[in-house]
Amino acid sequence: MAIRVREFCSAAAFALVFAGVLRCAASYDRPPSRGMVSVPRSDGRDSSSPDQASDLWIDVNGFLILVLELLISCFVHQLRLKWLKIKVHISMVGKDKMRISWITEDFSTPAIVNYGTTKGGNYQYSSSGTSNSYEYVLYKSGEIHEVVIGPLLPNTTYHYTCGADITHEDFQFKTPPAQFPIKFAVVGDLGQTEWTNSTLQHISGSNYDVLLLPGDLSYADVYQPLWDSFGRLVEPLASQRPWMVTQGNHEIEKIPIIHTHSFTSYNSRWHMPFEESGSDSNLYYSFEVAGVHVIMLGSYTDFKNGSPQYNWLVSDLAKVDRNITPWLVALIHAPWYSTNTAHQGEEESVGMKEAMEELLYEALVDVVFAGHIHAYERFTRVYKDQANPCGPVYINIGDGGNREGLASEYTTPQPKISAFREASFGHGELEMVNASYARWTWHRNDDDQSVVADSVWLRTLKSVSNCKQLMN
Numbered sequence: 001m002a003i004r005v006r007e008f009c010s011a012a013a014f015a016l017v018f019a020g021v022l023r024c025a026a027s028y029d030r031p032p033s034r035g036m037v038s039v040p041r042s043d044g045r046d047s048s049s050p051d052q053a054s055d056l057w058i059d060v061n062g063f064l065i066l067v068l069e070l071l072i073s074c075f076v077h078q079l080r081l082k083w084l085k086i087k088v089h090i091s092m093v094g095k096d097k098m099r100i101s102w103i104t105e106d107f108s109t110p111a112i113v114n115y116g117t118t119k120g121g122n123y124q125y126s127s128s129g130t131s132n133s134y135e136y137v138l139y140k141s142g143e144i145h146e147v148v149i150g151p152l153l154p155n156t157t158y159h160y161t162c163g164a165d166i167t168h169e170d171f172q173f174k175t176p177p178a179q180f181p182i183k184f185a186v187v188g189d190l191g192q193t194e195w196t197n198s199t200l201q202h203i204s205g206s207n208y209d210v211l212l213l214p215g216d217l218s219y220a221d222v223y224q225p226l227w228d229s230f231g232r233l234v235e236p237l238a239s240q241r242p243w244m245v246t247q248g249n250h251e252i253e254k255i256p257i258i259h260t261h262s263f264t265s266y267n268s269r270w271h272m273p274f275e276e277s278g279s280d281s282n283l284y285y286s287f288e289v290a291g292v293h294v295i296m297l298g299s300y301t302d303f304k305n306g307s308p309q310y311n312w313l314v315s316d317l318a319k320v321d322r323n324i325t326p327w328l329v330a331l332i333h334a335p336w337y338s339t340n341t342a343h344q345g346e347e348e349s350v351g352m353k354e355a356m357e358e359l360l361y362e363a364l365v366d367v368v369f370a371g372h373i374h375a376y377e378r379f380t381r382v383y384k385d386q387a388n389p390c391g392p393v394y395i396n397i398g399d400g401g402n403r404e405g406l407a408s409e410y411t412t413p414q415p416k417i418s419a420f421r422e423a424s425f426g427h428g429e430l431e432m433v434n435a436s437y438a439r440w441t442w443h444r445n446d447d448d449q450s451v452v453a454d455s456v457w458l459r460t461l462k463s464v465s466n467c468k469q470l471m472n
């Protein structure tokens with residue numbers, strides 16, 4: 001019988017802190033979920049991934065080595081699971097730049113990205129960036145590299161390599177277009193189960209430009225190696241199109257006494273362009289692409305009137321020019337509107353809605369996406385719980401495929417403002433076809449098929465004349 005030492009050690013640490021997250025895992029009854037998927041490391045290892053050293057498999061004869069390894073691992077805080085050398089994801093930075101983020105086990109790999117518009121060794125451009133790592137209880141992350149590249153042409157395919165060695169794997173991405181049409185894929189509460197895999201397969205066939213994720217990414221829930229496996233699971237998509245995310249409750253990962261900082265892993269691994277949007281926190285920011293202004297809010301940081309986030313939102317909304325970005329979209333994690341019985345009455349929903357609903361309404365926000373509830377629900381335009389033709393459309397899309405299963409109980413009767421609700425895994429697509437019209441579709445994972453189960457045309461409030469009077 002063989003035991004992988006570091007996994008044993010990590011599992012012990014995990015067991016120790018598991019009690020702290022049970023609360024999240026058992027919040028309501030859901031039908032059985034599909035299994036976890038595991039994305040193995042690639043076998044094509046090279047010199048920058050000396051992971052064999054820690055892949056210590058032991059048998060009876062290896063007992064002494066086990067003891068030695070345990071001592072070293074647990075007491076010298078060098079506990080690191082060795083995974084795939086590279087886990088790339090990209091995100092937009094400003095109008096024409098892209099942040100390339102990847103992780104290596106080798107701390108001597110330089111943060112360099114070579115890129116160009118043609119495939120193959122001789123790239124026209126090269127940029128360098130920074131490298132960092134973080135520690136979490138006994139876990140030490142690999143080296144997290146970030147390089148911002150650009151200026152880039154819109155709607156153009158770029159090829160790139162990460163690290164100095166150009167024999168590394170080639171990746172490619174397409175930049176978003178500079179004008180309409182533009183298509184967003186939207187999915188929350190992703191996790192890493194077989195359902196997640198189905199969802200990702202369907203998204204990958206959608207020809208989307210930018211992915212929006214309203215929180216709850218890996219469901220690592222303090223067990224850090226799951227952040228690494230999540231990185232591997234999403235890499236095929238997240239290395240090809242920008243993934244713009246905001247945080248959910250599963251990103252907090254704060255444990256009293258043991259690890260007192262919040263969002264350690266999330267902030268280290270998913271650096272979003274908050275500096276460029278005048279925000280002082282990675283937990284809330286905005287960006288603009290092809291006539292759309294997207295506001296990413298943080299449900300799990302202070303949102304009260306007068307808080308830094310609140311003040312930032314006021315100033316960000318004031319900067320929006322609807323002649324340049326006719327569409328205005330916001331994302332949160334805990335929904336402000338939901339007729340599901342799950343997660344009712346939480347402060348992040350009720351308190352944040354109370355603090356910020358009026359700001360979004362007065363700014364004529366077109367759509368507000370949320371996650372948290374593991375089901376799909378679309379509302380009509382609402383404001384202060386009443387149907388209102390000048391309010392945002394609220395859409396809960398927390399049905400990416402996480403391991404907690406679905407939230408399938410709803411309050412009855414279905415109120416009029418709830419236009420469509422269904423507890424199935426799936427994803428959404430929002431295509432702004434022009435400055436006035438957008439098509440929203442919800443794609444249910446029907447076994448392995450992607451089926452459009454809900455669709456609606458949206459008109460931007462900017463073009464609705466009797467709503468304009470609200471704008472200053």
Ligand SMILES: *[C@@H]1O[C@H](CO)[C@@H](O)[C@H](O)[C@H]1NC(C)=O
Pocket residue numbers: 037038039197198201
């Ligand atoms: C995801 O699904 C595809 C298609 O069904 C399959 O080939 C692949 O192995 C799955 N990936 C994982 C990690 O399970």
Ligand SMILES: *[C@@H]1O[C@H](CO)[C@@H](O)[C@H](O)[C@H]1NC(C)=O
Pocket residue numbers: 155177178179180181
């Ligand atoms: C992006 O490029 C594709 C293929 O070259 C083209 O069909 C499409 O119209 C372009 N989109 C925009 C918005 O320019």
Ligand SMILES: *[C@@H]1O[C@H](CO)[C@@H](O)[C@H](O)[C@H]1NC(C)=O
Pocket residue numbers: 433434435436437
């Ligand atoms: C915008 O797209 C809609 C739907 O395709 C179409 O009916 C409308 O004429 C378009 N408007 C403009 C200004 O192109």
Ligand SMILES: [Fe+2]
Pocket residue numbers: 189216248249250333371372373
């Ligand atoms: Fe959540």
